[in-house]
Amino acid sequence: MKQRIERFTSTERIAHWMVALSFLYSALTGLALWSHRMFWLAAVFGGGETVRGWHPIGGIVFALLLAFIFRNWAAQMKLDADDRRWLAVSHKYAMNQEEGVPAAGRFNAGQKMLFWLQSSSALLLFASGLVLWFPEWMPRGLRLAAVLLHPVAAVASIGGIIVHIYMTTLVVPGALRAMARGWVTPRWAASHHAKWYRDLDRR
Numbered sequence: 267m268k269q270r271i272e273r274f275t276s277t278e279r280i281a282h283w284m285v286a287l288s289f290l291y292s293a294l295t296g297l298a299l300w301s302h303r304m305f306w307l308a309a310v311f312g313g314g315e316t317v318r319g320w321h322p323i324g325g326i327v328f329a330l331l332l333a334f335i336f337r338n339w340a341a342q343m344k345l346d347a348d349d350r351r352w353l354a355v356s357h358k359y360a361m362n363q364e365e366g367v368p369a370a371g372r373f374n375a376g377q378k379m380l381f382w383l384q385s386s387s388a389l390l391l392f393a394s395g396l397v398l399w400f401p402e403w404m405p406r407g408l409r410l411a412a413v414l415l416h417p418v419a420a421v422a423s424i425g426g427i428i429v430h431i432y433m434t435t436l437v438v439p440g441a442l443r444a445m446a447r448g449w450v451t452p453r454w455a456a457s458h459h460a461k462w463y464r465d466l467d468r469r
């Protein structure tokens with residue numbers, strides 16, 4: 267039996283870490299612009315003027331990288347009947363009870379939900395961000411909608427990423443190595459993504 271199973275290709279890993287960096291930059295500079303209480307963050311990124319100029323560019327880079335990831339992963343992120351059952355008993359997963367929790371494919375239903383949350387909030391951030399970037403060209407109604415939507419989408423997306431970082435660094439040992447080096451052990455695959463592991467075995 268192979269001792270290492272490829273979980274993420276190098277393209278997937280490079281795209282993931284680039285999206286993570288661009289997200290952190292956009293989120294932190296965005297927080298600096300959003301509230302005077304967070305303005306101290308601007309000093310970390312080169313001052314208010316620099317942050318005002320580069321935040322939208324960071325946002326565009328983030329949206330483009332996420333669009334690339336979306337193209338590669340969207341088909342694998344569709345929810346199937348097992349995923350719907352998984353979501354219905356997700357409290358058991360959260361309590362670490364395995365009984366009654368359906369086996370997961372390459373991504374479990376929680377990971378798939380994160381993917382859809384990030385994809386939809388990125389779309390909203392991108393569209394409302396463009397309106398806020400060029401307000402003089404936009405009708406008043408659109409400007410008002412953007413002022414409201416941009417921070418709401420940002421809060422949803424930052425909240426999702428906090429949960430994502432917590433899950434992948436503290437709750438699921440071995441996940442970080444998978445995204446850093448690309449491989450997992452057969453035991454890890456069988457215990458966290460049993461359906462994926464079974465399907466790999468059949469190939």
Ligand code: HEM
Pocket residue numbers: 273282285286287289290332373376377378380381384427430431434435441442443444445
């Ligand atoms: C900056 C801190 C981040 C860390 C430490 C991190 C860590 C990880 C790890 C370890 C995995 C692999 C999980 C597995 O093997 O099952 C993963 C997957 C993934 N990451 Fe991240 N990530 C970060 C940021 C982001 C950002 C900013 C996004 C998108 C906006 C993102 C989107 C995803 C998606 C869609 C997956 C696949 C599904 C999943 O495992 O949740 N990540 N991440």
